[in-house]
Structure formats: structure tokens, C-alpha cells
Amino acid sequence: MVTGASGGIGGAVVTALASAGHDVIAVGRDPGRLPLVPGVHAMVADLAQPQRLAAVIEEPGQLDALVHCAGVSVAAIAPVAATAAAVWQETMAVNVIAAAELTRIMLAALRRSRGHVVFVNSARGVRAAPNWSAFAASKAALQELADSLRAEEAKNGVRVTSLYPGATATEHLREVRAAFGSDYDPQRCISPQTLAAMVAWVLAAPADGYVAEMSVVPASRRG
Ligand SMILES: NC(=O)c1ccc[n+]([C@@H]2O[C@H](COP(=O)([O-])OP(=O)(O)OC[C@H]3O[C@@H](n4cnc5c(N)ncnc54)[C@H](OP(=O)(O)O)[C@@H]3O)[C@@H](O)[C@H]2O)c1
Incomplete structure (x- = not known):
């Protein structure tokens, strides 16, 4: 199961796993807007309404992997002084609360498969981000969610990975860079396909060990 499947990173993960x-x-x-290639089934859900997920999400009997790729951030580009409560609410709802709630709903199926939960965090989520506080706060909370889940579920054989990508060439990043007034050159970013291949690799780990945390940086990064 992959959230954010209509997005740059999520779409690439869906395609990589289906292929x-x-x-x-x-x-x-x-x-x-979902990538409906062979082997892919659509599930419609609005992650801005996490309290409604239990009513709309169907729990499969078994689930090998849940990859949380959905996320919002562009509306949150503003100083704290200008970030309205509604922006905080949507950012926390989509980026953290929906991820926690969807994981909770899927946990029995994940335990049956001794499955794997991957949270797509952000390299920007683990340090202070002036003019992006709600986003940074949501990703810091996502890290805590992942760490708590990993500690709780190890006894049930459920694996938990936090992935921290740097700049990845998606429409989302183009919009972020435009809002910050900084350059965007997709050639200097990680491609979503590269990141998706890394997710597939993380999910394919053997029985005796797996990646708990992984940072991915663009190879062209300066400094
Ligand atoms: N691109 C980067 O450089 C980068 C770097 C580090 C981390 N990340 C993280 O990677 C994740 C994916 O980023 P991306 O670049 O692939 O962005 P993206 O292309 O904008 O994809 C975001 C996805 O989240 C979905 N989403 C947003 N609000 C939703 C809602 N209310 N209900 C259901 N789905 C919703 C979007 O659906 P719609 O298509 O319906 O809007 C879209 O599929 C995000 O968590 C982001 O923070 C990205």
C-alpha cells in the first residue's frame, strides 16, 4: 500500500513495486490521477480527514508493506507569524496524523505478514526550518511516530524505516523552490525513480536485518 500515489515520489514507488x-x-x-498500471488497485481517501479513514479504508487480510509518501508543504511556507491554524491543521493531518491512523488501521494485516512500514520523511524535517515551521514540525513528529512504532512492533516482526530524502525532482519541489525564491534544477536532484528503487531495496531486506533510517542526498550536491 502506497500513499501519495498520485505524487512524484509515491507514483514512482507504485510503478517500481508493480513492475x-x-x-x-x-x-x-x-x-x-493514480498510476493505474497492471497490478495496481486504487483506494480513494482524503488524508486531510484522518478521523474518517477507518470508515473508507478496507483492511486487506495481509499487507507486506505500507509506504507513506503523501505529504503537503507548500501552503506551510511562511513565518510562524503568518501561519494560520488551518495550515498547521492540514499539515499535521496529512503529514503525521493520517500516517499514524492508516498505520493503526493496517497494523493487524502488517503483523500477519511480518510487514514493513516506510515513512518518507525529509532531510529538511530534522533541523530547524525558518519560514517552514509547520512542515518541519510535522516531519519531526513523523520521526517520533516511526521511532515509537519501531520500538513497539519489533516483537511482532513489523519493520519500520524512516527515509530522509534530499531534493527530489518533483512538481512539489519545483513549487517549494519557487515559493522560497530559490533555483530549481531537476538535473541536480535525486530522480523519483532512484528514490523508488531505494524503497524497493529497503523492502527487499533479508530476514536478519533491515534499514531503520536512511538519508539520501543528490549526488551533485555541493559542499
Ligand atoms: N520532492 C522532494 O524534494 C522531497 C524531499 C524530501 C521529502 N519529500 C517528501 O516526500 C513526500 C512526497 O513528496 P513529492 O515531492 O512526491 O510531492 P507530491 O508530488 O506533491 O506528492 C504528494 C502526494 O501527497 C498527496 N496528498 C496531499 N494531500 C493529500 C490529501 N489530503 N489526501 C490524500 N493525498 C494527499 C498528493 O495527492 P494529490 O495529487 O491529490 O495532491 C500527492 O500524491 C512528501 O512527504 C514530501 O515531504 C519530498
């Missing part, structure tokens, strides 16, 4: 022969449930709010 490797997995059955994939692609979660998104607009079914027309």
Missing part, C-alpha cells in the same frame, strides 16, 4: 510483480494498493484522493 517488480507486487500487487499494489495506490492511495490517493483523486482516482483519475
Whole structure:
């Protein structure tokens, strides 16, 4: 199951896993924008309303992996002084609360498979981010959620990975860079396909060890 499946990173993860022969449930709010390649089933859900997820999400009997790729950030680009409560609420709802709630709903199925939960965090989520406080706060909370879940679920064989990508060439990043007034050169970013291949690799770990945390930086990064 992959959230944010209509997005740059989520779409690439869905495609990579489906191409490797997995059955994939692609979660998104607009079914027309999901990558419906063979092996992919759509599940429509609005992650800004996490309290409604239990009513709309169907729990499969078994689930090998849940990859949380959905996220919002552009509306949160503002100083604390100008960040309204509604922006805080949507950012926390999509980036953290929905991830926690969807994981909770899927946990029995994940335990049956001794499955794997991957949280796509952000290299920017683990340090102070002036003019992006709600986003940074949501990603810091996502890290805590992942760490708590890992400690709780080890006894049930459920694996938990936090992935910290740097700049990845998606429409989202183009919008972020435009809002910050900084340059965007997709050639100097990680491609979503590269990141997706790394997610597939993380999920394919053998029985005796796995990646708990992984930072990915663009190879062209300066300094
Ligand atoms: N791109 C980067 O440089 C970068 C770097 C580090 C971390 N990340 C993280 O990676 C994740 C994906 O980023 P991306 O660049 O692939 O962004 P993206 O292309 O904008 O994808 C974001 C996804 O989240 C979904 N989403 C947003 N609000 C939703 C809602 N209310 N209900 C359901 N789905 C919702 C979007 O759905 P819609 O299509 O319906 O809007 C979209 O599929 C995010 O968590 C981001 O913080 C990205």
C-alpha cells in the first residue's frame, strides 16, 4: 500500500513495486490521477480527514508493506507569524496524523505478514526550518511516530524505516523552490525513480536485518 500515489515520489514507488510483480494498493484522493498500471488497485481517501479513514479504508487480510509518501508543504511556507491554524491543521493531518491512523488501521494485516512500514520523511524535517515551521514540525513528529512504532512492533516482526530524502525532482519541489525564491534544477536532484528503487531495496531486506533510517542526498550536491 502506497500513499501519495498520485505524487512524484509515491507514483514512482507504485510503478517500481508493480513492475517488480507486487500487487499494489495506490492511495490517493483523486482516482483519475493514480498510476493505474497492471497490478495496481486504487483506494480513494482524503488524508486531510484522518478521523474518517477507518470508515473508507478496507483492511486487506495481509499487507507486506505500507509506504507513506503523501505529504503537503507548500501552503506551510511562511513565518510562524503568518501561519494560520488551518495550515498547521492540514499539515499535521496529512503529514503525521493520517500516517499514524492508516498505520493503526493496517497494523493487524502488517503483523500477519511480518510487514514493513516506510515513512518518507525529509532531510529538511530534522533541523530547524525558518519560514517552514509547520512542515518541519510535522516531519519531526513523523520521526517520533516511526521511532515509537519501531520500538513497539519489533516483537511482532513489523519493520519500520524512516527515509530522509534530499531534493527530489518533483512538481512539489519545483513549487517549494519557487515559493522560497530559490533555483530549481531537476538535473541536480535525486530522480523519483532512484528514490523508488531505494524503497524497493529497503523492502527487499533479508530476514536478519533491515534499514531503520536512511538519508539520501543528490549526488551533485555541493559542499
Ligand atoms: N520532492 C522532494 O524534494 C522531497 C524531499 C524530501 C521529502 N519529500 C517528501 O516526500 C513526500 C512526497 O513528496 P513529492 O515531492 O512526491 O510531492 P507530491 O508530488 O506533491 O506528492 C504528494 C502526494 O501527497 C498527496 N496528498 C496531499 N494531500 C493529500 C490529501 N489530503 N489526501 C490524500 N493525498 C494527499 C498528493 O495527492 P494529490 O495529487 O491529490 O495532491 C500527492 O500524491 C512528501 O512527504 C514530501 O515531504 C519530498
